[in-house]
Amino acid sequence: MSVANAKLSVLKPVIPYTGSIPGGLHPGEIIIIQGTVPSNADRFQIDLSCGGSTRPPSDVALHFCPCFEGSPCVRCNSLLQEIWGQEETVQQLPYKRGAPFETIILVREDAFKVRDA
Numbered sequence: 321m322s323v324a325n326a327k328l329s330v331l332k333p334v335i336p337y338t339g340s341i342p343g344g345l346h347p348g349e350i351i352i353i354q355g356t357v358p359s360n361a362d363r364f365q366i367d368l369s370c371g372g373s374t375r376p377p378s379d380v381a382l383h384f385c386p387c388f389e390g391s392p393c394v395r396c397n398s399l400l401q402e403i404w405g406q407e408e409t410v411q412q413l414p415y416k417r418g419a420p421f422e423t424i425i426l427v428r429e430d431a432f433k434v435r436d437a
Contacts, residue, residue, distance in 0.1 A: 338372065345381075351425040359418035363387040366423065368432070376402055382425070382432045386415045396434070 327342050327349075345351075345368070353366060365385040371378030380399035387393055392413040398405045414436040415421050422437035 340372075345427045347427055347429045349427045351427070353423045353425070354421070356420045357386075357415050357417050361417055362389045364415075366425075368425075382434075384423075384425075384434055386413055388413070388415075388417060 328339075330337065330339060333339075341351075351368075357364060363385055365383065367380050367384070368382040369378045369380050377399065379401065380397075383395075383397045383399065385395045385397075387395060391411070394410045394413060396408045396410075424435050424437055426433040426435075
């Protein structure tokens with residue numbers, strides 16, 4: 321994917337990475353996340369938060385969490401006014417411990433569409 325028109329590129333960030341997206345997110349925009357899953361990972365997560373507050377916690381528009389323990393799956397959710405929504409679970413896990421990945425998040429008007437490249 322080309323990043324020629326990118327709002328922001330973050331290369332080799334310190335993990336966990338926290339940063340803002342200039343101008344926010346709008347329908348039709350995409351987020352591309354590239355990385356490598358640690359070989360000893362139980363899980364990792366990508367959260368798109370609506371702020372940086374921890375007390376009370378900021379709303380989380382998207383909580384995306386690939387889990388490797390037990391029955392491998394991807395869990396997705398959102399947090400609104402300190403209440404978690406209904407979790408969606410996908411039993412297919414396209415991520416592998418120790419392997420590189422590229423995840424693409426498409427911003428839609430009322431949802432996010434996430435795919436592994």
